[in-house]
Amino acid sequence: MSDSQWALIASLLPPAGNTAGKGGRPEKHPRRIVLDAIFYVARGGIAWRQMPSDFPPAMTVYDIFRRWSKTGVWHQVHDALRDLVRLRAGRDPLPTAAIIDSQTVRGADTVATASAGYDAGKKTKGRKRHIATDTLGLLLTVVVTAASIQDRDGAHRLLVDLRARFSTIAHVWADGGYAGRLLSWAKTVLSLTVEVVKRTDKITGFVVLPRRWVVERTFGWITKHRRCVRDYETLPDHHEAMVYIAMIMTMSRRLARTADQ
Incomplete structure (x- = not known):
């Protein structure tokens, strides 16, 4: 991280365990170095134990990643940065x-069999991440399921989570894979209007479709981080955390460049 990036993120992290005088050991390693190590894993796609020796011990870094995933720290930092990006825009x-859209990711041997599945359409075994973005392409929420889950079925969880987090959203764009009963269910149960943007039969070759290209670009931002190109996480929650970390890195760099200008 640059100094500008660290200045943005540092204030959003939870307080250290021994700062309030309530017991617990003080943190041994500077948080900036720990965060750099986690970002290194996310960007490079390496295993935790393959981190260079000048970082803190691999299992110490992993334990902090896991603890912050469980307590929702990555989600909170991500949401705060997203609000800043939207304000500056x-x-x-x-x-x-x-x-909304989904993306199937091939799973490594570290992915638990119980949480993996086979996507017959993509001929891929692994997991599927369902994401919702705003019109700028910034991530709003992500849900990770087995790859065998159909887009429409995964969208039920995704839209419920989206409604719980954002009461202001009234309209959602989706591709043809979401057509059917999902549209009426979303309207009746969640008060969300889902509009399907279809590709017509007259179109040949690659064509940028209205609205749908935004979420495809977001998938591109996420897969720049090699830990998200393939799923190595034992728990789906950890894969969701890696997606949030990828977007934290993307947004903090954007905000830091703006601050330095």
């Missing part, structure tokens, strides 16, 4: 529309 922090 002249938008309200609370979005009113979203785009």
